[in-house]
Amino acid sequence: MSNPQKIPKLSHSDNQNYNEDAIAGPSNMESPPKIFNLTIDSLDEIFEYLNVRDLHSFGQTCKRMRKVAGEYYKQNYISAEKYGRRDGIYTKYWDKDGVVGEETEISVFGPFMKCITFDIAENERFPLKLYSDENFEGPLRYAASHIKEFKSIDHISLTRFSKINHHRIKFIEKLLPQLESIKIDRSKITCNFYEVVLKQCHNLKKMLFHESSMIEKKWLSQHYPKLKHFGILDEDQHRFDELSEFFVRNPTLRTFLTNFSILWKNREIFLNATVKLNTLVVYKGNIASLDGSLYLNQIVDLLNQLHEHGFYKELHIHVDRLYQGFSALMTTLPALKLLYIEELKQCYDLPQLTNLEVLIINFSRKPNVKDCEMLANNLIKLERLEIGQCESIYTIMPFIRRSRKLNKIIMKGYNVHNCSSRGIGGALNLTMLDKERAKLDRARKITIYVRDDVFLATKWAFKNGETNLSHIEMRRMDSR
Template sequence: MFNVNYFSVLLKMSDRKSGSKRRKLAKSESGNFSNRREDRRNNELAIVDLYREQPVQMFPLNIDCFDEIFDYLSLKDLHHFAQTCSAMQKVCGEYFKFNFFANDYYRIEGDGIYTTYSSQSGAFNECIRISAFSQFIMQLEHYMDTFEPLYYINSHIDQYSSLKQIGFSCINLNGPEYECIQELLAKVEIVQIWICALDGDFYDCLKFCRNLKHFSIRYCDIVCSQMLEDGVRTLQYPWLTQEYPKLEHLELIPFKKLQIDELSMFFACNSHVQSFSTSGQCLWVNRNVLLKSAAHLDKLEIRMIEVKMAPTDEFGVPETRMQAICTLVNQLHEHGFFRRLHFYINDDEQIPSIDELASVAGLEKLCIRKFKKDYSLVPLTNVRELVIWEGAKNIDLEALANKCVKLERLYFGSHTIDHLLPFIRRSAKLNKVKAFSKIKTNFSIAISNLNAQREKLAGAHKLIIYVPDNIFLATKWTARNGDVNLSLVELRRGDSYEFTIS
């Protein structure tokens, strides 16, 4: 369990008042997962319970003091802390809820929920069971396994009071199991089904999703039935003709080329849907349906994750593909089908030139695997969010930063601090950077130096940098008085903010 001397050291380092501000910011950035008023009430109840249940000297500490203490702990240590008593479990759980909700690895096993953690002592992405945080977990995934672990969740469903999202990946979902997940589906707001084998009856389960706000289905069979009309086989998608009263977002990426006439009926029945995500191929095949649609979306997301096409297909050649999509997108924007565009490119071979994208109407977010050195750095004048999965070798990053004049959010994979410096120095509107690194070394960041660089930029917004836990903790323990919140640069745990990157 937790070391008492270790805790005493942390108490001495927690006399600042920045916790309240950080907690408020965390609440405002937690997306679909939280309601601020409810979360404040939960915090207040936790504090009341501390006084009522534990007449120990440390419990009159302000809740913000505990926030400061927890900033020095790995997830494993925080979990140990939460196991000391029920009152501390609530306080640790609230911190966990706002600082680890964006972890994409909360897996269901036969005996509970597991995730990974890193620490300043050398642990890197090690597995841990987090049973003490059951009531604070907001998203779960069941991946490439039998259905047995879901029976565990079903039998403990009351423990997961904060659960909002469930994902199924690479498994078979068949009729006998549907009854098991009905109560689970009724509880959540976000459902993701990726690369799963389904039968047509699965879509009947959507009627149990009373709170469904986001529904994502990738590389699955979306056909419910097939009918023969005059000797011609017709595919049926009745689930797309239903109304989903709370639905805000639909992601539909079939695993094969399909024309889906029911999409028109879907948007007619669900005019409250604000965003639609699909593959470039699906968008192209259904272009006539969408151009005739009366839908007026806030956001269109295009993911260039296509199956291999024959070279003779009009959409199969990379040059033709990108040009065709850009032309179609501009037509859809002019038609009023969407207002803002998010573009995801998984394979850099799909983008022979970035010039076409620069002129696409409504483009606010660009996600690309890597920038190539032969790209011409044209002005990305309207891009507010840029994601580069695998870095940008031999690229003039200073020039790229200058071209993204409205950039507010940046995600950099396989990064070094040198990759971030040009944007810290040049991008005045930039306010969030998530820097993912596969480096196991627990190096600390000289945050005061970054802050000094930022101060030289006229009109610079405050920048929050989200980093992996091992780097955050190494910096926290080596920073002067543990201060990682300076005037223009602040460091936070990477799992406290969610970037959609694929």
């Protein structure tokens, strides 16, 4: 089995009540279909060979199969994007033949989902001229009519709302008490957000506001007893004087996300804060703005001051590219543990960051294998590697051969069309990767996360569908 955790076996009493759940068949006196003679582990293995569209078809056959397929979905698609639409819940799917990025319905798995996105401007079934409040609110209306099914939802994202007001929140109001995470993305809050939303979120652990405006910020002066992660990412609003009181009232905060502009404009608040963070995440932003190179030096000095004052222990930085001068300055940040680069031209542009544990990169051009070897040699503490444009397994091979502490590789841009000439019928050559990893003394086992098309192609290509070898394991990317 390649999925990280076994699906719990159904109890004997459940099996006795099986006929009550079955939809097929004219009578409860009939014997159950032979497929239910299989163990849960056997069904689990069958599901390993299916894309999410076929898994959804399985789940539609009867209530019992909905439960079994739903449990598999919950474990193996936990991080998959799920969108509320006017007529159901949808996601994108890939299959082993290279059908990529098509949207498919997964509404039957509603009771097993933990997160959902309501993108109110994403309504492709209606031309722009037909947009109305009813059309815009369609996804919310569907959620309201199926609210009892969303018993496991603990994270919602409200995206591209022209206005978030009391009227629209009413549709999902019953979800609020069970929520642990809320993300407001590219939206405008036009209500008293604390009274309408946050006051009802008793279990809230995470809040993120991304490029979203708000009429008032009184909610920043409130106490959230379970809040651990909080972020404001907004290029237009630089001053947040309310953050001073927010940090005082929420001393249990562990992670704070922001961008370079907000960090710099509010530096006095951060330097005087008494909160002790585990992680400071400085997200994508125009770090080359304001005073140019002077600003870069100052921002690095500020980050080190905050670290010395105990404001944070660990630093994560996300940038769109490596700016001139900033690359060398990163070596003076001892707390830097994670680096995300949206566009990396050459491996040698990245300095020797000996303390880095996580590297997330998107190559703007096909990388040279020797450059990747140099990069693997420099990052001696690397534990996780994420690569966007990865057209060949030889891009990751230097890390498999040299990075002892590496235990996760996420290959986001790898697909069956890219790897068909490198593997077996579009599959990853896990046997070769396993042999190469075995040559490195005292090396950790690596789990490679791939898109569904690569996962399925590999399952179908290898004998017995083996994806878990001695030194290399492959899993679905959405199972993370």
